[in-house]
Amino acid sequence: MNATIGAQYSTGLSRRNIEQALINAGKDLDHLVPADLGLLEDFHTMGRYATGQLVDLIDITSTSKVLDAGSGIGGTARFVADRFGCRVTAVDLTDEYCETHRWLNERVGLDDRISVRQADVTELPFADATFQVAISQHVQMNVADKTRLYSEARRVLVSGGRLALWDLTIGKNSQKLDYPLPWADHPARSHLVTSDQLRLHVESCGFAIEHWNDLTDQASALMRALLNQPPNPLGLHAFVTDFRRKAENLTCAVADGRLRAIQGVARAITR
Numbered sequence: 001m002n003a004t005i006g007a008q009y010s011t012g013l014s015r016r017n018i019e020q021a022l023i024n025a026g027k028d029l030d031h032l033v034p035a036d037l038g039l040l041e042d043f044h045t046m047g048r049y050a051t052g053q054l055v056d057l058i059d060i061t062s063t064s065k066v067l068d069a070g071s072g073i074g075g076t077a078r079f080v081a082d083r084f085g086c087r088v089t090a091v092d093l094t095d096e097y098c099e100t101h102r103w104l105n106e107r108v109g110l111d112d113r114i115s116v117r118q119a120d121v122t123e124l125p126f127a128d129a130t131f132q133v134a135i136s137q138h139v140q141m142n143v144a145d146k147t148r149l150y151s152e153a154r155r156v157l158v159s160g161g162r163l164a165l166w167d168l169t170i171g172k173n174s175q176k177l178d179y180p181l182p183w184a185d186h187p188a189r190s191h192l193v194t195s196d197q198l199r200l201h202v203e204s205c206g207f208a209i210e211h212w213n214d215l216t217d218q219a220s221a222l223m224r225a226l227l228n229q230p231p232n233p234l235g236l237h238a239f240v241t242d243f244r245r246k247a248e249n250l251t252c253a254v255a256d257g258r259l260r261a262i263q264g265v266a267r268a269i270t271r
Contacts, residue, residue, distance in 0.1 A: 014073065014100045014239040024233035032107045034082045039234040041075030041104070043182070044138035045250070045261055046222050050166050050215075051076050051137065057211055057265045058162045060084045060133055067091065067131040067156060069121045070139030073239070074101035074114070080135070081113040089131070091119045100239075122148040129158045137166040140198070141183045144191040150205035157268040163207055165264040168250075169195045171257045178249040180242060195262050207266035216254060219261035223251040 018040060022029060027036050042048050060066060062085040068077040071090035074097075081088045092098050098118045105111040119125050121136070122145060134153045143149045153163050170192040177187070184190035193201070199212060227247060237243040253259040 014096050015103055017239045018073070018100065018104070021233045021235075021238035029107060034078050034108045034110065037075070037078065037104060037108065039232065040236060040238050041073055041078065043072040043075070043236060043240065044166060045168060045219050045254070046215075047226075048075070048079065049222065050219075050263070051079055053215075054135070054137070054164050054166050054263060054265075055080060055083075057263075058133055058164050060086060062086050064133055065089070065131045067124075067126075067134040067153075069124070069134055069136045069153060071097070071101060071116070073097050074104055074116070076135055076137060077101070077114050077116075078105065078108065078110050081110050082108075086113070088114045089126070090114060090116045091121060091124065092116075093118070093120055122152055124152045124156050126156045128155050130156045132158055132161045133164065134161070135164045138168065138183060140165075140167055141190055141192055146191075146193070146198070146201040147205060150202050150207070154206040154268055159268055159270050161268045162210075163202070163264075163266045163268065165202070165262070165266070167198065167262050167264070168254075169193060169198050169260045169262050171260055172196075175258055177253055177258060180246050181250055181253075182236075182240065182243070182246045192259075195260050198262065199264070202264070202266050206269055208269050209264065209266050211263065211265040213263040214260055215263050216257070216259075216261045220251070220255045223247070223254060227251055 038048050064086045066080055066086055066088045068088055068090040071077050071092045077088040077090040095118050098116050101116050105114050134157055140146055172194055179186050
């Protein structure tokens with residue numbers, strides 16, 4: 001898994017390209033604030049809007065211990081740490097993303113609230129019952145062994161803790177997807193299941209579903225609007241190769257139902 005994920009996301013250019021994009025947008029690298037990064041740091045469908053919707057469903061406070069499992073360059077971790085004033089531990093398999101994440105935390109003054117670890121979400125380097133909240137956005141599509149993924153999430157959560165999900169699933173009668181997609185340049189790197197199958201995986205690992213919302217129509221409308229916006233130096237294209245084509249393929253698949261956009265919250269239960 002490690003080599004496959006590394007090949008998908010590592011370019012060696014993430015930090016350099018993001019730095020140049022910020023300069024091109026007229027940002028002062030020595031006086032950045034979290035809001036300056038909003039357009040380029042959320043590597044998932046509907047971006048910051050989806051993250052805001054998701055965290056509104058769970059009870060995060062300034063004392064919460066939050067895990068961002070599969071954090072990318074850190075958009076969700078920074079959003080949560082800045083909004084709630086809590087401590088966030090972020091994990092990502094791609095070392096390049098972890099390094100960029102730490103650099104951006106320092107740039108916006110959040111490095112004291114966010115700890116970044118390079119690790120596999122199916123083998124988390126934390127003790128049992130460490131966190132009250134775990135957030136997973138657009139991660140499971142790269143993970144074939146979903147039982148290990150959600151069993152590890154359950155292990156590191158306290159009983160009653162929340163797992164918050166924002167994911168893409170395959171349509172029940174799906175036709176062939178067009179590649180590349182943001183998480184996979186070819187089919188061998190994609191491990192999609194249906195919404196019902198994903199829900200069963202989560203439930204079988206010690207969770208009770210509290211919210212399970214299909215937001216496909218909302219996602220389709222917003223993604224089409226974003227694609228029609230004029231060019232901006234700040235955006236995922238700054239560090240994601242061939243991003244325009246990937247976004248267009250994704251938008252078409254969501255629009256015609258080959259992909260579904262699922263928002264979920266599950267409570268960790270004692271089995």
